[in-house]
Structures are given as C-alpha cells and as structure tokens.
Amino acid sequence: MGFHVIRPQDDVWxxxxxxxxxxxxxxxxxxxxxxxxxxxxxxxxPPHTAGRRHREGVQEEVFVVLAGTLxxxxxxxxxxxxxxxxxxSVVTVxxxxxxxxxxxxGDEVVVFVYGAPPVTGQAEYLDDVELxxxx
Numbered sequence: 001m002g003f004h005v006i007r008p009q010d011d012v013w014x015x016x017x018x019x020x021x022x023x024x025x026x027x028x029x030x031x032x033x034x035x036x037x038x039x040x041x042x043x044x045x046p047p048h049t050a051g052r053r054h055r056e057g058v059q060e061e062v063f064v065v066l067a068g069t070l071x072x073x074x075x076x077x078x079x080x081x082x083x084x085x086x087x088x089s090v091v092t093v094x095x096x097x098x099x100x101x102x103x104x105x106g107d108e109v110v111v112f113v114y115g116a117p118p119v120t121g122q123a124e125y126l127d128d129v130e131l132x133x134x135x
Contacts, residue, residue, distance in 0.1 A: 004033045013044075022049040030118065038116035042066070045103035045111070053080075053100035054123040056093075061115040063091040063101070068109035071102040071131075078129055098126050 006012060012027040029040035039059075043051075045068075053073065063072065065085050072091055073080040076098040084104075085091065093099050103109040 006032045018049055018051060020049075022046060024049055024051070029112075035118065037118060038114060039118040039120070040112065040114045043101065043109075043111045043113060045070075045101065045109040047103060047106045047108065050102040050128075051100060053098060053126040053128055055098045055126060056095055056115070057119075057122045057124065058095050059115040059117060059119050059122075060095055061093045061099075061113060063093070064112040064114075065089045066110040066112055068103065068107050069105050070109050070111055071104045073100040073102065073129070073131075074098070076126070080129060082131065100126075100128075102131075104131070 006029065010032070012032045013025045015023045016026050017023050024046065025044040027042040029035065029042060033040065055076070063070070065087050067087050070085045070089070072083045072085060074083060074093065074097065075081050080098055083091070101111060
C-alpha cells in the first residue's frame with residue numbers, strides 16, 4: 001500500500017514509564033504508518049516528566065511540538081543548552097548530539113519525533129544533569 005492514515009481515535013498509544021515511574025504515552029507512527037526508511041513517534045509527556053538524556057549514533061532527528069511547551073536539553077557535557085519551545089516549534093538534531101525531552105510545565109506536552117535512518121537500540125545514554133537556565 002502506498003499510504004496509511006492514522007486518526008486520533010485509532011488505538012495506537014502505549015504506556016512508557018520513565019525511570020522515575022511517571023507514565024508517558026507514545027504512538028508508534030513507524031509501525032502504524034508502515035515506515036521502512038525512517039521512524040516516527042508521537043510522545044505525550046504528562047506534567048513534570050522527562051525522557052532519558054541520550055545521544056543517537058547515526059540517526060538525525062526532527063522534533064515538532066504539537067501542544068504545550070517542550071523543554072529540550074541540547075548538547076553534551078555537564079552544561080547542555082536549555083530551550084523552552086512552544087507549540088509549532090521545530091528542532092533538528094544531528095547524530096552524536098546529546099538531547100533530552102522534558103516537560104517542566106503543569107500541562108501535557110505532545111511532540112512528534114521523526115528520525116532517519118530507522119535504527120533503534122544504538123543510543124548512548126548520558127547522565128542526567130541539573131536543569132540549566134532558560135535560553
């Protein structure tokens with residue numbers, strides 16, 4: 001089939017607890033959309049939750065904030081740059097760059113994440129850091 005349609009009511013969401021046990025939800029657009037040359041997910045972060053800080057080895061990624069304000073930590077070392085990104089913001093991240101998605105607000109954050117090539121399991125996990133100041 002040359003296309004797939006995924007509607008909001010389609011049951012594609014799964015729960016993904018973070019390391020502190022806070023439950024994030026993710027829709028695997030890769031599987032639902034039949035993607036073979038890239039991968040994509042929609043993440044729903046409840047208030048005050050964070051994903052793991054990591055660095056992708058070969059995959060470049062695009063982050064599109066659909067709702068809420070996403071906080072991203074970008075860069076390596078003990079002082080990554082903090083960026084607070086409102087809805088409709090787009091961030092592109094090159095392979096080998098440290099990153100972390102966080103929701104520092106009291107509202108849910110929804111983010112579309114797209115990456116290529118479609119590799120998984122090659123991320124290097126980085127130590128968490130204190131949240132740097134706003135940039």
